[in-house]
Amino acid sequence: MPQYQAVKGTRDIFPEEAARWKYVEGIVHALASRYGFSEIRTPVFEYTELFQRGIGSTTDIVGKEMFTFQPDPKGRSLTLRPEMTAGVMRAALQNNLLSSAPVHKLYYIGELFRKERPQAGRQRQFSQFGAELLGVSSPAAVAEVITLMMQVFQSLGLQGLKLRINSLGDTDDRLRYRCALQDYFSPFHDILDDASKERLDKNPLRILDSKNPALQELIAGAPKLYDYLNPASVQDFEKVLYYLDERNIAYEIDYRLVRGLDYYCNTAFEVTSSELGAQDAIGGGGRYDGLARELGSSTDVAASGFAVGMERLLMTMEKQRLFDALVPQGPLVYVVVQQQDLVDHALQIACRLRNAAIKTEIDLASRSMKAQMRDANRMMASYALFVGTTERATGLYPLKNLLTSEQTMLTLEDLLELLRELAAREQLQL
RNA sequence: GUGAUUGUAGCUCAGUUGGUUAGAGCGCCAGGUUGUGGCCCUGGAGGCCGGGGGUUCGAGUCCCCUCAUUCACCCCA
Numbered sequence: 001m002p003q004y005q006a007v008k009g010t011r012d013i014f015p016e017e018a019a020r021w022k023y024v025e026g027i028v029h030a031l032a033s034r035y036g037f038s039e040i041r042t043p044v045f046e047y048t049e050l051f052q053r054g055i056g057s058t059t060d061i062v063g064k065e066m067f068t069f070q071p072d073p074k075g076r077s078l079t080l081r082p083e084m085t086a087g088v089m090r091a092a093l094q095n096n097l098l099s100s101a102p103v104h105k106l107y108y109i110g111e112l113f114r115k116e117r118p119q120a121g122r123q124r125q126f127s128q129f130g131a132e133l134l135g136v137s138s139p140a141a142v143a144e145v146i147t148l149m150m151q152v153f154q155s156l157g158l159q160g161l162k163l164r165i166n167s168l169g170d171t172d173d174r175l176r177y178r179c180a181l182q183d184y185f186s187p188f189h190d191i192l193d194d195a196s197k198e199r200l201d202k203n204p205l206r207i208l209d210s211k212n213p214a215l216q217e218l219i220a221g222a223p224k225l226y227d228y229l230n231p232a233s234v235q236d237f238e239k240v241l242y243y244l245d246e247r248n249i250a251y252e253i254d255y256r257l258v259r260g261l262d263y264y265c266n267t268a269f270e271v272t273s274s275e276l277g278a279q280d281a282i283g284g285g286g287r288y289d290g291l292a293r294e295l296g297s298s299t300d301v302a303a304s305g306f307a308v309g310m311e312r313l314l315m316t317m318e319k320q321r322l323f324d325a326l327v328p329q330g331p332l333v334y335v336v337v338q339q340q341d342l343v344d345h346a347l348q349i350a351c352r353l354r355n356a357a358i359k360t361e362i363d364l365a366s367r368s369m370k371a372q373m374r375d376a377n378r379m380m381a382s383y384a385l386f387v388g389t390t391e392r393a394t395g396l397y398p399l400k401n402l403l404t405s406e407q408t409m410l411t412l413e414d415l416l417e418l419l420r421e422l423a424a425r426e427q428l429q430l
Numbered sequence: 431g432u433g434a435u436u437g438u439a440g441c442u443c444a445g446u447u448g449g450u451u452a453g454a455g456c457g458c459c460a461g462g463u464u465g466u467g468g469c470c471c472u473g474g475a476g477g478c479c480g481g482g483g484g485u486u487c488g489a490g491u492c493c494c495c496u497c498a499u500u501c502a503c504c505c506c507a
Binding site: 112126271310338368369 | 467501504505
C-alpha cells in the first residue's frame, strides 16, 4: 500500500478522463456564451458567516457539512465553499455590479467542498457548473436559466433526464403554508422521526423531502403548497411553464419539491438521472430573490440560477456511452532513433517538426527501436520517421505510414512540407 | 454521524475442511526478427495476502482491534 493516498472523498483525474472534462467544459463555455452569460471566478474560501447567512443555518450543509478552519487564533473563521451562489452574490454586491448595469448574467465552473460520507455520485470535493441571472424578476429569467441548463444536456446528447418543477411562492405564501404544515404535522409528533421533529420547528417544508417510508402516507396527506400561493405567485409560475412549453422542454410539476437551501422562493426545479443510483440529482436551481438582502444588501436583487454536478453529469454520460466517439489524438509523427549516438540529431529534427506546428513524439528513454515502434503504435501515431546513420549521411529519411505500412524516402525539406500539409488536413477534419 | 460491504501482483480476480515455495488473465519488460509496430511464440520482472494483536505445531484462510474502500441512510450536485 502506498504511504500516501488521496484524502477521503477526493480523487485524481487522469488524462483519459481529463479529456472528457475538457470536452464537457468546452460545451458549457460555448453555450453559456451563446446565451449571453459571462464567466465569473470567485475564491474557493470565504468568511464562514457568508454561508451561514446565505445558505441558512438550518440547512444540513451549514449544520454539519462545511470544511471550516481558522488561519490564526485572532483570524476570522473561514470555510471552503460548499456551493457557489453565495460567493457569486457576494462578489456582485461587493463590487456594486448592479449599479453599473441593472442586469448581470454570470456563469461558473468550479470546485466545491462538503464534509459528507462519500458514496456513489458524492465526493467531498466535487465540481459544479452553473449560472446566475441577477437583476431580473420576470419569469422569463428563470425560464432562461432552465433553458440554458437543458440546452447543455441536449448538446451533450443526454437522454431520459427528468425535470421536476414547483413553486415555493413568495415569503408570505411560505409563511402561511409553514403554519399550515405545523398544524398538520403537530398532532403526529410521536410518529415523526428525529430529523422531522427538529424540522417541525425550524423548517417544516423540509419534512416533505423525507424519504422515510414510514412517513410517506402522512406526507402524502399534507396540505399542498400550491393551494397557499397568492394569485401573483400562481401567475408567475404559470408563465414559467408557458415558456417551457413553448420551447418544448418537458417537465413534471412536483408539488412536494422543496429543495434544501433556504434562499429559494417562487420557482424551484431539479433534474434527475435514472442512471445514478441513490444520489440521482444531476442539477437544480430556482429563484432566490431574498438572498441579496440576507447578505446585507440595502436593495432587493431578483435572482435566478441553476447548478449542475459535473461528476454526476460525467457519470451519466459514461453510462449512456456518450464518450465513445471521443478518441485521443495521437502524434502525427513519431521519430524513431536507431542508436544512442544519434539521439541529439533526432532531437534536432523533432524540434524542427514541432516548430512547424507538427505534433511530434520522440522517445527520451533511449529504448530499442522495437520498443519505440511499439510505443508509436500504442499512442496511435500516424507516421514513424526513422533516423539512422545512413539517413544522416545521405539526408534521405524513411517515413512510414503506420496504418498502411507504406514507406517513402524524403529529404527533411520535403518531409516538413508533407507533414505540414497532413497536419493542416487533420485540423480541418476536427 | 449510523448501517452494511470489500481489502491477495500495475489492473480484474482465483486460492479447497487452516498444511510445503501464494496463482491465472490482462498489462509491463526482453528475446524470437543483430534498422521497423500491431498478430503469434518463448522467457522475465513484479506480492510485509491493508496494518496490528490473538488462537494453533502451522494462518492469505479462524477470532478481536484498527485503517482504508465501496454502497446505503441522513442530505444534496
